[in-house]
Amino acid sequence: MDAGEFIELVEAARNAMEEEERERLRVGKLIRLPESGSLAVFGDVHGDLKALEALLKEAEPWDMLLFLGDYGDRGPKQPEVYARILKLKADSPDRVLLLRGNHEQLPWLQVYPHDLPWQLADRFGSEGDRAYERLAQLWEAMPIAAVAEGKYLMLHGAPPVDLKRLEQLEEPSREHMEQVLWNDPWEGDEDIPSSRGAGVLVSKPTMRRVLGSIGVRTLIRTHEPCEGVKLAHRVEGRHLVLTVVSNTVYWFKTAAVVKLKLEDEAKTADELAEKHVKRYTVG
Ligand SMILES: [Mn+2]
Structure with missing residues (x-):
């Protein structure tokens, strides 16, 4: 693959992204998932081609694939991961x-x-800058969240702490974009600025209120390194948040993918972690 071929792939993916709105799969920055079909949800890939290939096999058969972002940086095969996903x-x-x-x-x-x-x-080589520029344009075209209505919200970080309606994610403010991409759940009682330098650490009461006001049961997100999957925000014996990570470029050895059937009743994060996760482990 040379730079020209890579850039063609980026352009093809960008055209495909534009079709989402024409096909009414997406309104603005919010994907609205169909009511049935099998969906495989991938977390951060971070240039880990090996884990990606293994998990794509584990994910079969699928009707839809959803990636929650963080394709490049950190791992050994970033252009290759982009090429594969694009x-x-x-x-x-x-x-x-x-x-x-x-x-x-x-x-x-x-x-x-x-x-x-x-x-x-x-x-x-010298074409690297041009490839990067095109990727940066693709990022601007990307949606930031997907919803299976009444069931799941899926995005990279966590919902904005003052989110009241799903429609706010269609044309998000700058502040909401930042929070969707940077927020994390934490077990404190209040929302506080994140030590990441952007975004907010979202408390359990806020998570419960926000998910309630947009009418979903479970948040599926990524953004935090973990051993494949991790639960957060336990309310009345069940967790509201599932973190899934699809790489092993940190010190963890397990990468994971979540497999859902969109027509099924909404699962709690606990049920997803127990019965709907496929894993790839190194070493
Ligand atoms: Mn991240």
């Missing part, structure tokens, strides 16, 4: 959905580490 998107525009993570940088919020430009330069 090809999936280009080949199946209405069956492969790519959300934006905080590593698909908001122009006003630098992320660290951000080694994607270096890997593109390694792979494509």
Whole structure:
């Protein structure tokens, strides 16, 4: 694959993304998932091609794939991961959905580490900059959240703490974009600024209120390294939040993918973690 072929893939994926709105799969930045079909949800990939390939096999058979962002940075095969995922998107525009993570940088919020430009330069030489520019344009076109109405909200970080209606995610404010991409759940009683330098640590009472006001049972998100999956925000014996991570580039050895049937009754995070997760483990 040379730079020209890579850029063609980026463009094809961007065209495919535009079709989402024409197909009424998406309104603004919010994907509205169909009421039935099997869906595989991937968390941060971070340039881990090995885990991605293994989990794509584990995810079969699927009607739809949803990626929650953070495709590049950190891992060893970032251009290759992009090429693989963008090809999936280009080949199946209405069956492969790519959300934006905080590593698909908001122009006003630098992320660290951000080694994607270096890997593109390694792979494509002087054409690396052009490839990066096109990727940055693709990020601007990405949706930021997906909803299976009455059941699940899926996004990279966590919903904005003052979110009242789903429609607010269609044309999000700058502040809401930042929070969707950067927030984390935490077990404190109050919402506090995140030590990440952007976003908010969302308390359990707030999570419960926000999910209630948009009428979903469970949040499926990524953004925090963990051993494949992790639960948060236990209310009345069940958890509201499932974190899923699809790489092993940190110190954890398990990557995971969540498999849902959209026509089924909404599952709690606990039920998802117990019965709906496929794993890939290294070493
Ligand atoms: Mn992240």
